[in-house]
Amino acid sequence: QGTRDHAPAQAALRERLLSAVVSCFKRHGAAAIDTPVLELREVLVGKYGEGSKLIYELQDQGGELLALRYDLTVPFARYLAMNKITNMKRYHVAKVYRRDNPATTRGRYREFYQCDFDIAGQFDPMIPDAECLKIVHEILSDLQLGDFVIKVNDRRILNGVLAVCGVPENNFIPACSTVDKLDKMPWEEVRREMVRERGLSPEAADRIGEYVQLHGGLDLIEQLLQDPKLSQNKLAKEGLGDMKLLFEYLTLFGITGKISFDLSLARGLDYYTGVIFEAVLLQQDNEHGEEPASVGSVAGGGRYDGLVGMFDPKGRKVPCVGVSIGIERIFSILEQRLEASGEKLRTTETQVLVATPQKHLLAARLKLISELWAAGIKAEMLYKKDPKLLKQLQYCEDTGIPLAAIVGEQELADGVVKLRDVATRQEVRM
Amino acid sequence: QGTRDHAPAQAALRERLLSAVVSCFKRHGAAAIDTPVLELREVLVGKYGEGSKLIYELQDQGGELLALRYDLTVPFARYLAMNKITNMKRYHVAKVYRRDNPATTRGRYREFYQCDFDIAGQFDPMIPDAECLKIVHEILSDLQLGDFVIKVNDRRILNGVLAVCGVPENNFIPACSTVDKLDKMPWEEVRREMVRERGLSPEAADRIGEYVQLHGGLDLIEQLLQDPKLSQNKLAKEGLGDMKLLFEYLTLFGITGKISFDLSLARGLDYYTGVIFEAVLLQQDNEHGEEPASVGSVAGGGRYDGLVGMFDPKGRKVPCVGVSIGIERIFSILEQRLEASGEKLRTTETQVLVATPQKHLLAARLKLISELWAAGIKAEMLYKKDPKLLKQLQYCEDTGIPLAAIVGEQELADGVVKLRDVATRQEVRM
Numbered sequence: 001q002g003t004r005d006h007a008p009a010q011a012a013l014r015e016r017l018l019s020a021v022v023s024c025f026k027r028h029g030a031a032a033i034d035t036p037v038l039e040l041r042e043v044l045v046g047k048y049g050e051g052s053k054l055i056y057e058l059q060d061q062g063g064e065l066l067a068l069r070y071d072l073t074v075p076f077a078r079y080l081a082m083n084k085i086t087n088m089k090r091y092h093v094a095k096v097y098r099r100d101n102p103a104t105t106r107g108r109y110r111e112f113y114q115c116d117f118d119i120a121g122q123f124d125p126m127i128p129d130a131e132c133l134k135i136v137h138e139i140l141s142d143l144q145l146g147d148f149v150i151k152v153n154d155r156r157i158l159n160g161v162l163a164v165c166g167v168p169e170n171n172f173i174p175a176c177s178t179v180d181k182l183d184k185m186p187w188e189e190v191r192r193e194m195v196r197e198r199g200l201s202p203e204a205a206d207r208i209g210e211y212v213q214l215h216g217g218l219d220l221i222e223q224l225l226q227d228p229k230l231s232q233n234k235l236a237k238e239g240l241g242d243m244k245l246l247f248e249y250l251t252l253f254g255i256t257g258k259i260s261f262d263l264s265l266a267r268g269l270d271y272y273t274g275v276i277f278e279a280v281l282l283q284q285d286n287e288h289g290e291e292p293a294s295v296g297s298v299a300g301g302g303r304y305d306g307l308v309g310m311f312d313p314k315g316r317k318v319p320c321v322g323v324s325i326g327i328e329r330i331f332s333i334l335e336q337r338l339e340a341s342g343e344k345l346r347t348t349e350t351q352v353l354v355a356t357p358q359k360h361l362l363a364a365r366l367k368l369i370s371e372l373w374a375a376g377i378k379a380e381m382l383y384k385k386d387p388k389l390l391k392q393l394q395y396c397e398d399t400g401i402p403l404a405a406i407v408g409e410q411e412l413a414d415g416v417v418k419l420r421d422v423a424t425r426q427e428v429r430m
Numbered sequence: 431q432g433t434r435d436h437a438p439a440q441a442a443l444r445e446r447l448l449s450a451v452v453s454c455f456k457r458h459g460a461a462a463i464d465t466p467v468l469e470l471r472e473v474l475v476g477k478y479g480e481g482s483k484l485i486y487e488l489q490d491q492g493g494e495l496l497a498l499r500y501d502l503t504v505p506f507a508r509y510l511a512m513n514k515i516t517n518m519k520r521y522h523v524a525k526v527y528r529r530d531n532p533a534t535t536r537g538r539y540r541e542f543y544q545c546d547f548d549i550a551g552q553f554d555p556m557i558p559d560a561e562c563l564k565i566v567h568e569i570l571s572d573l574q575l576g577d578f579v580i581k582v583n584d585r586r587i588l589n590g591v592l593a594v595c596g597v598p599e600n601n602f603i604p605a606c607s608t609v610d611k612l613d614k615m616p617w618e619e620v621r622r623e624m625v626r627e628r629g630l631s632p633e634a635a636d637r638i639g640e641y642v643q644l645h646g647g648l649d650l651i652e653q654l655l656q657d658p659k660l661s662q663n664k665l666a667k668e669g670l671g672d673m674k675l676l677f678e679y680l681t682l683f684g685i686t687g688k689i690s691f692d693l694s695l696a697r698g699l700d701y702y703t704g705v706i707f708e709a710v711l712l713q714q715d716n717e718h719g720e721e722p723a724s725v726g727s728v729a730g731g732g733r734y735d736g737l738v739g740m741f742d743p744k745g746r747k748v749p750c751v752g753v754s755i756g757i758e759r760i761f762s763i764l765e766q767r768l769e770a771s772g773e774k775l776r777t778t779e780t781q782v783l784v785a786t787p788q789k790h791l792l793a794a795r796l797k798l799i800s801e802l803w804a805a806g807i808k809a810e811m812l813y814k815k816d817p818k819l820l821k822q823l824q825y826c827e828d829t830g831i832p833l834a835a836i837v838g839e840q841e842l843a844d845g846v847v848k849l850r851d852v853a854t855r856q857e858v859r860m
Binding site: 004008010011014015027029030032034035036057058059061064068079083097121123124128138249252253347348350362363367378379380383384385 | 457459464491493551807
């Protein structure tokens, strides 16, 4: 349940998609690492908030207690701490596992790929953070998924807002996860949940509502820096100062047109400590001039300065910021688009089929194909002793092989091969 | 235990190795598929003989009873049966899991990659089987691992030998797995195990010994086809006939020099039904003219005509033959060789570092790097506001970046960039 086989057409589409993502990561100078699918259970415990109950555990068959990784970020942090690495730019493309309710048409699976890019190290503020946003912008633009917006916020700003609205600190995390629902439900419902389920006072909820419904750009940052309450809060002020710097860098990158500073963005994971962001695709066909509706998150990430320290015996921190591309949802979109277009993706790269027009020529085919392979040419033949020529040409058409190299008795006698262009039926002897 | 992280240098080496293997599979016209790491436990049960006790099971957290895949062959057979596919040439490169005793210096892990190529379908005998052996030959030659031999046998020949030596049929599998140890221990010990542990009579064991110590080529096949006892056994005769045909095709491929028909080869897995093979590397430095010693198996495979039928509700069979490349052992060898050579593998592909020689030029760097990325150039910069030029050039040397694009105040004023070759220190303004 919640997993799937990839048939060749799907595997080919996925390879194309992953290679677009990986080439962006490489363009930004990241190195690849790989970590096991299995982690010690204790490594994963307490890192994912409500997500922790979705972790797959392995049966105790003796030895260590293991679980399947839930994301690639926690294993990365564990890797950095274990190897005492304080400086690294890496990408990792691999499967992760969550015992979630699958919604496969929307691209939600229990086994799914993540494509992560992270920068670890002590640097000047917001430079690596800006690069992560640039990467999201490049990938979503390259893949031509249609219009998108990248929402940005900062956990420090959010916590500052909650503090100045009178929420006690031990209620920050549940309050955050309620705020996070503003992209899926109207403010009235979010407010109701805050008051009824999270135990906030109606007045606090109203005050929060005034902030978290705001979104904008540099203007909004300036406005909040002047806000009489928020500017008094140390955390919020730090976050806003950094947000201003981030927007400066994003302006130099030329991408602020797709960036929205959005105070409702909270993100579910416990480990974020600073900037957080999430990219959403906007509805395409919208003839009525309404505000474009979101069709779901396709990338997300943020800063997590405390996670590596949780794995270091002395608690030494390594600041990190990273992004994860939501490859499954993008894959679903591309798959549906491909289906709608009727285009057939080739599943092999074979350049030439070695064929014979008469019987008793298997030996000639085996010798010729052997020469082609030795020359690095992608070649196939039918696994029949005496296949009909029509069948062989049909196979080319079915699988998209552009050329047939034909050896018959005459060609053998003349020491030549007849090369046939399958589509045009043109032949040359060579 | 028995798993490992891949640091960037290892991940880069692995990428190089896997891409050599995959390009061979693509040269032979295979399509990629992907299946989940998780399989239903019932899918894996009873397919691996003694290996079954090494299967990792997932904890029962409600829902289906799951296990981690043990190889890629059984999931492939399950995939074919589930989708009623009767004809397919596919490759699959992915991790598999075995609760084995790890021997990590020899490349034996609990989580490890397999690289499989398989041909499913009803074809004329031995043509796909010969291609599998050709693939092993190409890959081991391409990787320049040194001398190797590919041992070939047939389960039907082996069973025929056991039958004519008087072994009862229900004792074939244990007798086979004892025979299989002939590459690791002398015949005397194998004989002792047969008699003491497998309950064979000393006479039967002696008769078996006369056969299973034989190895050779076409001559040996001809000799056994004339063998008064073996030629009376239907299975053995079929197997020997096919072996002769196989050698004919391998001769046309020009690879018989590395092929040894070896009657001691048995292979452990239950599902093989016909041709089986295993490639072993031969000891390199052998100054004393001794027979080259094997340093372990690096590829193996065979024909399994019954496996798909085990997953089909009506038991419909799909004949299959395939090969698995033992990538971990090869990886160990390449890793040790790289270490010995002192060569440093680059872990990134960055072409140019964007650098500044004075302070307050971060904006210039951000704008220039943005242009380079847009042009598809792999570019990095240090995440510091005002890094020293020396530090920037040092970073190029440490990570192998060949070029630095330098913008200083003068270059900004002149509207140029200074491009520096890091190794030669030559500079051009452009």
